[in-house]
Amino acid sequence: MPELPEVEVSRLGITPHILNRRIEKIIVRQRQLRWPVPQEIDCTLGLEIIAVTRRAKYLLIETEAGAIILHLGMSGKLRVVPSNTPIVKHDHLDICIEDGVCLRLNDPRRFGACLWQAAGESSGMLAHLGPEPLTDDFDGERLFQLSRTKTQAVKNFIMDNKTVVGVGNIYASESLYLAGISPLRSAKTISKKRYVLLAENIKTVLARAIEQGGTTLKDFAQVDGQPGYFAQELFVYGRKDDLCIHCETEIKAVVIGQRNSFYCPQCQT
DNA sequence: ACGTGATCCTGGAAGC
DNA sequence: TGCTTCCAGGATCACG
Numbered sequence: 001m002p003e004l005p006e007v008e009v010s011r012l013g014i015t016p017h018i019l020n021r022r023i024e025k026i027i028v029r030q031r032q033l034r035w036p037v038p039q040e041i042d043c044t045l046g047l048e049i050i051a052v053t054r055r056a057k058y059l060l061i062e063t064e065a066g067a068i069i070l071h072l073g074m075s076g077k078l079r080v081v082p083s084n085t086p087i088v089k090h091d092h093l094d095i096c097i098e099d100g101v102c103l104r105l106n107d108p109r110r111f112g113a114c115l116w117q118a119a120g121e122s123s124g125m126l127a128h129l130g131p132e133p134l135t136d137d138f139d140g141e142r143l144f145q146l147s148r149t150k151t152q153a154v155k156n157f158i159m160d161n162k163t164v165v166g167v168g169n170i171y172a173s174e175s176l177y178l179a180g181i182s183p184l185r186s187a188k189t190i191s192k193k194r195y196v197l198l199a200e201n202i203k204t205v206l207a208r209a210i211e212q213g214g215t216t217l218k219d220f221a222q223v224d225g226q227p228g229y230f231a232q233e234l235f236v237y238g239r240k241d242d243l244c245i246h247c248e249t250e251i252k253a254v255v256i257g258q259r260n261s262f263y264c265p266q267c268q269t
Numbered sequence: 270a271c272g273t274g275a276t277c278c279t280g281g282a283a284g285c
Numbered sequence: 286t287g288c289t290t291c292c293a294g295g296a297t298c299a300c301g
Contacts, residue, residue: 003294034296075278075279075294090279107279156272
């Protein structure tokens, strides 16, 4: 479910409810997520949450002892609820905050994760990530330089976290469409000029999706339960056999790197 | 070093 | 209606 915009929307949603408040209790109902939920997160009990930040698709609940790191995987959802709210299936983790507020993680597929990063340490998981797409560290020049030796499809190249973080399956298809680049094209064959356009489109697509509250396809919801509205603005993702808005050619679907990919064969070359 | 495919898990939708 | 098959927003790991 969540790509970077959905994670950012979750971050914005939970922050006002938990920032500058103390963690009172942590309840782990299912320790077996992608990795076992570490016992060390209990050392945050009684500590104040001093920041809620995001790195790639990881959320960091920061305290002076360190950060609880959450990843939503494919199907994870975060909700802020009163702590006496009844549990439903797949409610794996509660971070209970003072005043009866509870940050609750629900994740049917359990591809999500809860990790621990002690203060002053850099978690191995976050250490080797590429730049954030919405910062100046990411641009077309970077894409061009990194791609010179890459024979792989450009769609796989931009979804590689070492290239840039946070570009998942939906927004990869969308940004390639807007840049007029075929997702199947080998990364090394694309000009600098086109990479500049692609980087710009990655930024605008992600930023616009955040503004719209993310994309709700099946089960994404904002922290307050509202859907995201970006699905209404998707040009190609999930639109196989629909007509391209620009040229009225049928949108094609093709599997690249085991992931379904959508593009207009006329507009994207 | 690089690129590809298997893999973790559950639920909803589609197919028969 | 009910059973089976396929597919899904991610990302690590093993292997050629």
